[in-house]
Amino acid sequence: MSINVNTTSTLYTLLSRQRQTAEVAGKLEAASREVSTGLMSDPYKSIGIRSAEALGLRARMDRNEGLMVANTVLQSRLDLTAETLGAIRETGQEVLDLAVANRGARAGTLGAIQGLARQALEQITSQLNTGYNGAQLFAGIAVDATPVQRYGEVNAGTGRAPKDVIDEVIGGGIASAADAAAKIAEIEGIFADADPDPARNFEATFYNGAPRLDASGAPVPRLQTRIEENETLEYGVQANDQGFRDLIRGLSMLAGTDAQSIADDGAYEAWTSSAVDAMASGLADVLQSEVKLGSQQKTLDFTIRAQTDRSDLYNSQILSLEGVDTYEAATRVAQLQTQLEATYSITARLSRLSFANYMR
Template sequence: MKVNFVSTDAIRNALRYSLTKMQTELIAGQKEVQTGRVADLGLSIGVRTGKAVTLSRDIVRMETIVGTNSLVASRLTATQNALGQISEGSSTFLSALAAAVSGDADQATTRQAAVSMLQSLTGIVNSSFNGEHVFAGVNTDVVPLADYFDASAPGPKDAIDAAFLAEFGFAADDPAADAITADQMTAFLDGALRDEFFGSGWETNWSSASDQGITTRIALNETAETSVSANVEGIRKLTMAAAMVANLFSGDLNDQALIAIADKAVRMVGEALGDIAQTQARVGFTEQRISNATERVEMQIDIFKTFLNELEGVDPYEASTRVNALISQIETSYALTARIQQLSLTRLL
């Protein structure tokens, strides 16, 4: 009869190997408990790993779109508030102009109303949100509207003065300006002065904004223009009305010429209010599109996460039970290893 001997060293090494394996399984199990996902995706789902990776990538992409939509919605809210302030200021300015046309307001009062309107308009149009100018189009890093009252460099006021001088041969504050008729003034307003706001003079002297607005992807297959440019008709008309009254009402023009200016300004402000209302409606429509797109994307994210969880998700209760069992086995293995290490022939003898 043959007897096989097993040394305590062999037993100890076998326990060490088993302990190492259980420690590796414990690390994987703890990771699964914390993340709710299998520790080794490729080992667990095999050839379906590519599908899981694609789903994860699409989820990250859609979550990025949702985050972007939140920022864009906030910017559009700021835009709506700014347009509302412009509309309110325009209504006040319109009342002052109506009084000037009827002869119920003096020249200085009407001019001050125009100055206030122009200053307010410039401040609102040049406002920024999150470090970007709201009305600059894609040129978000530049101030969109030049300051009419900035005398540090040639600007809009100098351009208007030059246009007046070229039209009549003298400045608006020259005593000769008293001879300008209402028809002559109307021709100037509809001709040379209008070109300063609706021709090349606008980009040269007034606006640094781009006509092109910011285009944002609001869903995987949908984009929207999510900004308003200072170059829209309503802002141009309002700027022209305020600037021409602020400029020409400081001169030596006669009452008929001043009434012609005020009458032209009344019509332009009225048109501007309609244009601004249309712009507000367009912004509101875009806000609604973004809200709807965000809801759809969030629903897609939920569906994709459900599919992904079916592929790589784990049962948290089963994973916790497995971790607890491994911890108990490891503790038992440590105890056995300690007992085995204490065995020796000397103690036996």
């Protein structure tokens, strides 16, 4: 009578232990990750049919996070725009205060007006040409264009500098009240884009951003962006808005001629009064732009706060589905560590057996 005895070679046992060691190590790694993150290592396997709910929550949270990031960038852009508008008003107000003191009557500070106006033009031009994150703040949808042409620099599109246009109008100076009125009207036409010579108009030589009207005469849309799933925000201030046109017009009139050289009192009063009125109107409009921008900032701030709250809610709901009991996970880690150490010990003993043991 014969008896069959099933034996397992030590080589097979070693290989089996190595596979078991790898499995335990994998489980230990997953459990350790659960302890550190507080989330299941394989939630969709663990929660079964509720996986679709978890996937939906994560998708909504990702969309919400994307909107929050974009809105935060826009918030910084609007903050810089508001800061720049405030600086423009301060720059223009300094010239206006001096011009008002000399309106209609020549004061001792009259000689400083032309130089200060030129300086303010350069400063306001630089402020209006401010960019953020690679895009111009005051060029409208033409975000790559530098919106305002420097006063003394030739515009490549027309071959004229803004200073050239003003000098053409003023010519040899302001001779009389009638001469002043005619030249004031001509300058008003230029800044209203109504001059017979298109190359002299504001949006041709003075401004390079998005125009106010398109070729068909329809208003060119403003910048806008989606700040919520079903909400868009139109935003931005453009350097061709009426307030900037008036402000630059008044400054150009004061910078274009030395008011001291206007001998006729009627001409002097007409010229300085027109420049002062243009600047005052422009600064008032700039202030209104700041108010409108403040409303846009308030809307955006409210939206970001709501999105932050929503993100917290999504995160809480996801944790309720995919979260783990950290105490239970820590206990599992300890058990797996003990099991792994035992497996290592047995595997090490098997690996030290001789070739004869393997062939047994």
